[in-house]
Amino acid sequence: MHPAVITHLRCPVCRESLSPAERALRCGNGHSFDIARQGYVDLTAGRPAHTGDTAEMVQARSALLAAGHFEPLASAIAAEATAEGLVVEVGAGTAYYLARCVGQTEHAGIAVDTSKAALRRAARAGERIGAIRADIWQGLPIADGAAAVILDVFAPRSGAEFARVLRPGGRLVVATPAEGHLAELVDALGLIRVDPAKRERLHKSLDEWFVQAAQRRVRAPLALSRADAHALVGMGPSAWHTEPAAIARALDAMTEPIAATLDVDLTAWQRRESRA
Known part of the structure; x- marks a missing residue:
C-alpha cells in the first residue's frame, strides 16, 4: 500500500496513526491489521452492518463499466472533483x-467499501490508490480533515463523517439516480424504481453539515447488448430482488441494441464552516 495512503489512515480501535509492518498496518498501541494478498486492508472495528x-454483482459492475456506458458520468464527476489533495470514495x-x-492528479486516493470482492479489484485500480474495508456507519478510519475530495x-x-474527514475548502461530490435513470429497463423488467423523495433524503442527510455549491444533470442515451443490460440489472439493488432466469428470458425477447437512459443528479457540496 502506497505511503501516501497510509499516512492518512487511522486505527479503527484507538484512532492512532498506522505504520507498515510485515504485510500489515500497526498502530503504536499494538493493534495490527493484515494486508490481504490482494492488496486491501480490513479496518473494520467489528462486523459491518452490510457485507x-x-x-457476482462486482463482476457485473466491472463488465458494464469497462464497456464505457457510464463514461459521461465519470467525466462529470472528475470535472467536479477539483480540490487538490487526497480523494476518498465511499x-x-x-x-x-x-x-x-x-x-x-499526482495525489493519492482511498477506496472504501465493505465488499471484499469489490476491494480486491479496487486495490488494483492504481498505484496511488489504497483499498480499505470499512463501514461508514461505524466511522471511517481516516484522519480528520484528510480529504480534499470525497x-x-x-x-x-453520513454527513457527520464526511464533514469530519473533509478538509476546510474541500469538496463532496454526490451522484444519485434521477427519476429517468434506466427507466426503459425498469419498466420492461420490473426493477426497483427511484425513490420520488430522494432529493429530500439527500438534503436531510447533508444539510446540517454541508452547503450545496453546484448541481447538474447527467443524461445520456445507452445502446446496450443483452449482456450489458443483464450486467446493469445484476450490479445494482435490483439484483437482490429479481430472479436471474426471469430477467434473462425477458432480455432474450428484446431486440439489440436495447435502449436505456443514463440519468443522474450530480451535486457538489462544501462544509459549513460555522454552525449554530
Whole structure:
C-alpha cells in the first residue's frame, strides 16, 4: 500500500496513526491489521452492518463499466472533483470513479467499501490508490480533515463523517439516480424504481453539515447488448430482488441494441464552516 495512503489512515480501535509492518498496518498501541494478498486492508472495528456487493454483482459492475456506458458520468464527476489533495470514495466498489479522479492528479486516493470482492479489484485500480474495508456507519478510519475530495456515487451517506474527514475548502461530490435513470429497463423488467423523495433524503442527510455549491444533470442515451443490460440489472439493488432466469428470458425477447437512459443528479457540496 502506497505511503501516501497510509499516512492518512487511522486505527479503527484507538484512532492512532498506522505504520507498515510485515504485510500489515500497526498502530503504536499494538493493534495490527493484515494486508490481504490482494492488496486491501480490513479496518473494520467489528462486523459491518452490510457485507456489500457479492462477487457476482462486482463482476457485473466491472463488465458494464469497462464497456464505457457510464463514461459521461465519470467525466462529470472528475470535472467536479477539483480540490487538490487526497480523494476518498465511499462505497467505491471497483474504484472506477476514484481512479478517474486520481489519474488526473499526482495525489493519492482511498477506496472504501465493505465488499471484499469489490476491494480486491479496487486495490488494483492504481498505484496511488489504497483499498480499505470499512463501514461508514461505524466511522471511517481516516484522519480528520484528510480529504480534499470525497466521492459518493450511488452509495450510503453520513454527513457527520464526511464533514469530519473533509478538509476546510474541500469538496463532496454526490451522484444519485434521477427519476429517468434506466427507466426503459425498469419498466420492461420490473426493477426497483427511484425513490420520488430522494432529493429530500439527500438534503436531510447533508444539510446540517454541508452547503450545496453546484448541481447538474447527467443524461445520456445507452445502446446496450443483452449482456450489458443483464450486467446493469445484476450490479445494482435490483439484483437482490429479481430472479436471474426471469430477467434473462425477458432480455432474450428484446431486440439489440436495447435502449436505456443514463440519468443522474450530480451535486457538489462544501462544509459549513460555522454552525449554530
